[in-house]
Amino acid sequence: MAQLFNRRPASRIKASPARIAFSIANHIVLILGAALCLVPMIHILAVSLSSPGPVAAQRVGLWPIGFTWSAYEWVVGNPDFLRAMGVSFLRIGLAVPMSLFFTVITAYPLSKEKKYLRTRGAYVWFFFLTMLFSGGLIPSYMIVLATGLIDTIWALVIPALTWQVFNMILVLNFFRQLPKSLEEAAYVDGAGHWMVLFRVYLPLSKPVIATITLFTAVTHWNSWFDGMIYMNFPENQPLSTYIRNILQTLEDVRLTIQDVSLIEFLNNDTARAAQIFVAALPIILVYPFLQRYFAKGIILGSVKG
Amino acid sequence: MVREPVSDSESKSGGRAGASSLVSSQVEMRRELDRRRRVRNKVPEWPLHVMLIPAVAVIFIYSYLPMYGLRMAFQDFRVSRGLFGEQEFIGLDNFRFLFRMPNFLRVMGNTLWIAFLKIAFGLIAPLVVALLLNELSNQGVKRVIQTVIYLPHFLSWVILGGILVTILSPSSGIVNQVLGWLGIGPIFFLGSNDWFVFTLVSTELWKSTGWGTILFLAAIAGIDPNLYEAATIDGAGRFKQTLHVTIPGIIHVIALLLVLSLGDILNAGFDQVFNLYSPVVYESGDIIDTLVYRVGLLNAQFSLGAAIGMFKSVVSLILISSSYFLATRYLNYRIF
Numbered sequence: 001m002a003q004l005f006n007r008r009p010a011s012r013i014k015a016s017p018a019r020i021a022f023s024i025a026n027h028i029v030l031i032l033g034a035a036l037c038l039v040p041m042i043h044i045l046a047v048s049l050s051s052p053g054p055v056a057a058q059r060v061g062l063w064p065i066g067f068t069w070s071a072y073e074w075v076v077g078n079p080d081f082l083r084a085m086g087v088s089f090l091r092i093g094l095a096v097p098m099s100l101f102f103t104v105i106t107a108y109p110l111s112k113e114k115k116y117l118r119t120r121g122a123y124v125w126f127f128f129l130t131m132l133f134s135g136g137l138i139p140s141y142m143i144v145l146a147t148g149l150i151d152t153i154w155a156l157v158i159p160a161l162t163w164q165v166f167n168m169i170l171v172l173n174f175f176r177q178l179p180k181s182l183e184e185a186a187y188v189d190g191a192g193h194w195m196v197l198f199r200v201y202l203p204l205s206k207p208v209i210a211t212i213t214l215f216t217a218v219t220h221w222n223s224w225f226d227g228m229i230y231m232n233f234p235e236n237q238p239l240s241t242y243i244r245n246i247l248q249t250l251e252d253v254r255l256t257i258q259d260v261s262l263i264e265f266l267n268n269d270t271a272r273a274a275q276i277f278v279a280a281l282p283i284i285l286v287y288p289f290l291q292r293y294f295a296k297g298i299i300l301g302s303v304k305g
Numbered sequence: 306m307v308r309e310p311v312s313d314s315e316s317k318s319g320g321r322a323g324a325s326s327l328v329s330s331q332v333e334m335r336r337e338l339d340r341r342r343r344v345r346n347k348v349p350e351w352p353l354h355v356m357l358i359p360a361v362a363v364i365f366i367y368s369y370l371p372m373y374g375l376r377m378a379f380q381d382f383r384v385s386r387g388l389f390g391e392q393e394f395i396g397l398d399n400f401r402f403l404f405r406m407p408n409f410l411r412v413m414g415n416t417l418w419i420a421f422l423k424i425a426f427g428l429i430a431p432l433v434v435a436l437l438l439n440e441l442s443n444q445g446v447k448r449v450i451q452t453v454i455y456l457p458h459f460l461s462w463v464i465l466g467g468i469l470v471t472i473l474s475p476s477s478g479i480v481n482q483v484l485g486w487l488g489i490g491p492i493f494f495l496g497s498n499d500w501f502v503f504t505l506v507s508t509e510l511w512k513s514t515g516w517g518t519i520l521f522l523a524a525i526a527g528i529d530p531n532l533y534e535a536a537t538i539d540g541a542g543r544f545k546q547t548l549h550v551t552i553p554g555i556i557h558v559i560a561l562l563l564v565l566s567l568g569d570i571l572n573a574g575f576d577q578v579f580n581l582y583s584p585v586v587y588e589s590g591d592i593i594d595t596l597v598y599r600v601g602l603l604n605a606q607f608s609l610g611a612a613i614g615m616f617k618s619v620v621s622l623i624l625i626s627s628s629y630f631l632a633t634r635y636l637n638y639r640i641f
Contacts, residue, residue, distance in 0.1 A: 019543065026437050027446070033434065034453040037515065040468045043479055047471070058477055106360035109353035110641065117353045123361075124641045130364060131640075132629075133622045135371025136614030137594075138601040142377070142388045143370050159367045161360075168360075169640060193352040222461030225576070229602060244463045244580065247470065269471070276467040283459050290459065291452060 041280070048072070048273035055269050070265035071274035081275065083235055084242035087227075091156045091238055092220050098157060099216045100209065103164045107171035108197045127165055144230055155230035156223070156238065163219065167212040174208040175201055214290045221282060243279050246272065378612040384605075399612035408591070409613075415502075416592040419573040422506045424566045430510050431517030432559065436547060438518060439525050451522075454515025466580030469508060470495065495581055498589040505590065509577060520558055528554035557636065564632045568625035571617050593617050 015023075042062050047055055051066030059065055075081055110127070114120050134140075140159070149155035178201060186196050202209070227241030234245070370388075378399055380392040403409055434454070441447040457465065472478045475491040484492065494504040528551065536546045575594035582590045593613060601610015632638035 016542075022543075023440070023442075026440055030434070030437055030441070030450050033514075034450045036511065037454050037457050040472055043472060044468050056477075058479075058482055061479065102359055102363070105356040109356050112353060116348060117350060119354075123357060126361065127364065128641060130368040132625050133372060134368065134618055135373075135375050136611065136618050137597050138607050138611040138614055139371035139374030139377060139388075140367070141602065142374055142384075142607070143367060145384075146388050147366065158363065161363045162367045165364075172641070187348050192349065193356070197356075218459055222459075222463070224461065224463045225579075240461055240463050243467065247463070247467045247580075269477075272467065273471065276464055276471075280460055280464050284456075287456060287459060291455065 041277075044273045045277055048270055048277050050270060051265060052267035052270055056267065068265050071270040072278070074266055074271055075274045075278055080234070080242065081239075081278075084237055084239040087153070087156075087237060088221060088239040090153055092217055094153065095157045095160060095220050096213060096216050099161060099164050099167075100213060102161055103167045103171055103212060104202070104209075105197070106164075107168045107175060108193070108201065110168065111172040111175035127168070130162065130165060141229060150230055151232055151236055153236075156220075156226055160220065160223070160226065164216075167215065170212060171205070171208055174205055178204055210289075214286060218283060218286070218290065239279055243275060246275065375611060375615050375618070377608055378615045380608055382608040382611070384607065395608075399608050400616070402609065403612055403616070408587075408596075411588070412591050412593055412596050415589060416571055416573045419502055419505055419578075419590075419592060420570050422502070423509050423574065424569060426506060426510055427513060427517060428559070428562060428566065430514045432521055434514055435518040435521035435525065436551065438522065439551065440543065440547075451515070451518070454518070456515070457512045458516035460512075462576040462580045465508070465512060466577075469504075469581065473504070496583065496585050498586055501582070501586040501590045505574070505577060505581065508581075509574060512577075520562070521555060524555040524558040525551060561632055561636045561638060564628050564636065565638075567628035567631075568621065570624060571621050 039062065043060075046062055046064045047060050048071050049064035049067055049069070050060045051068050054060050054065035106127075109117055110120065110123060112120060117123075135143075144150060144155055144159055149158060182200050182204075183196050186200050191199070222240055224238070224240035224244050227236075227238045228244065231237045231241070234242070237245070374388050377388070377392065379394060379396060381395050382392055386392055438447055438450065441450075472480050473494040475481050475493050475496070480494070481491045484490075492500055494500050532550045532554070533546055536550050541549060571593060573592040573594070575592070575598075578590055578592050578595055579598070582595065594617075597610050597614045597617075600606050600613060629638075629640070
């Protein structure tokens with residue numbers, strides 16, 4: 001019976017002219033939309049690789065004119081930029097492992113049924129309430145000040161742990177759909193909760209761990225506001241904050257160039273474009289890996305049932 | 306709102322016991338019950354509490370103490386005396402001052418208007434794009450387009466702000482150059498109150514439309530293919546199928562997103578506005594969050610800043626709670 005209703009292969013159905021017209025229009029609209037997402041990035045890349053003359057004359061579109069690496073040479077020789085990048089890598093190096101451990105050991109108990117954790121309901125409300133209400137910017141700043149984190153790298157790491165509540169939900173939902181028989185067998189064999197978490201759950205949770213690792217790393221790379229308010233000295237600020245500062249101040253880069261040989265191959269626009277592109281580069285590089293996981297992750301986390 | 310997870314193991318083992326003969330099933334059931342009781346008694350609970358210590362401590366300090374710190378909105382706060390020290394209590398003075406501030410109502414209006422536009426278009430645009438993507442028969446083309454349109458979601462507003470300031474510049478930006486060829490005079494996208502809100506909403510769509518399609522595409526993929534076959538047999542073309550099968554199939558997700566977006570009506574997008582605005586466009590683009598930052602941190606009027614923030618938090622609490630309530634009550638939504 002079911003075979004009777006099987007759809008024939010699409011190629012054997014003769015498409016109507018209206019259908020073909022729609023299909024062409026649809027392709028055009030979607031491809032133009034996709035191009036719109038890429039064109040600004042390509043333009044910035046082209047500007048960063050062009051000579052200052054054509055850039056000032058607005059002749060650079062999507063392809064560099066008067067190709068030169070000078071802007072990038074200036075960026076990699078710029079101690080402020082490099083220091084900011086170092087701060088960014090340091091914060092990611094500290095925050096990602098800490099956040100992962102933090103999230104996993106919190107998600108595990110919360111994924112348990114009430115028979116294993118009688119006070120589960122209370123804990124869940126404790127975390128859930130932070131999704132409903134927050135103290136807001138000023139009191140949060142005062143707490144970071146009161147705990148002595150201002151102008152230390154920990155100001156960018158520890159308060160950020162509170163952002164992990166979303167990832168916790170992701171992980172605990174993943175834990176919950178693992179087969180119960182595995183952990184029950186482990187309990188019967190005498191394993192405790194730590195053993196079950198690290199020997200049974202985690203080896204099975206690579207996809208969700210990969211997802212939250214990448215999410216956390218990208219969030220920390222992009223985060224700029226905490227660097228701006230918690231760091232009083234520019235040398236403590238991460239790259240995103242540094243980029244924001246140079247974009248806002250409109251200072252002439254040529255005044256700050258030590259390497260005199262670069263001056264005629266560089267102007268504000270090309271130097272800025274190069275810095276923007278370098279800051280975006282890590283995201284563009286991890287993006288293909290990110291993409292393998294995030295669709296699944298976001299669906300698990302946001303809408304279920 | 307927060308429900309207990311259903312125990313899978315109990316329902317599963319019950320079914321298994323019923324399959325065999327009566328006697329052996331009773332024996333098996335007793336054995337199963339024994340085993341479960343043993344497991345329950347044997348696995349100590351305290352390691353679970355130990356695991357929760359770091360999170361409870363961090364969330365208490367960095368999420369709950371700021372809530373307690375909101376009392377500074379009722380004080381004449383001095384940093385030197387500290388958050389937990391003796392401060393002068395001034396009652397509702399900050400709030401009275403706030404509601405008399407000439408720009409507060411304007412900022413509220415801006416916030417609501419910008420957030421409303423973002424929510425409305427942020428729901429419609431991804432829905433339309435998802436439906437269009439669904440009509441692509443070539444999976445390769447579909448995947449490439451998806452990959453490209455998700456990308457802006459992962460770039461921060463600092464970077465996108467830098468790009469936008471460059472390409473939208475009225476004197477040297479590529480956008481105005483192209484508009485110039487079409488005979489449209491230079492538009493001050495970021496420097497004119499007539500255009501700033503338009504720029505905010507359209508660049509937000511540019512950043513997040515692609516990402517927004519994920520949920521709709523997942524919902525569309527979950528629709529039973531038999532429904533399309535039945536519709537085809539009944540003579541429905543692709544458009545009718547979209548109208549009568551696809552959209553009813555995902556209406557649940559649309560309703561859920563709509564209800565949950567209620568909680569965002571005071572979030573006009575701090576990161577975006579802060580990286581794109583300038584004093585010239587405060588009239589149309591200043592929002593609650595940017596006002597809190599300028600008043601509270603830049604001008605160091607901590608109490609007033611906290612009062613504005615508290616106003617927003619309280620209104621948001623009501624809205625978010627109602628949206629979660631509606632979503633759990635009527636749309637079968639569950640968070641934890």
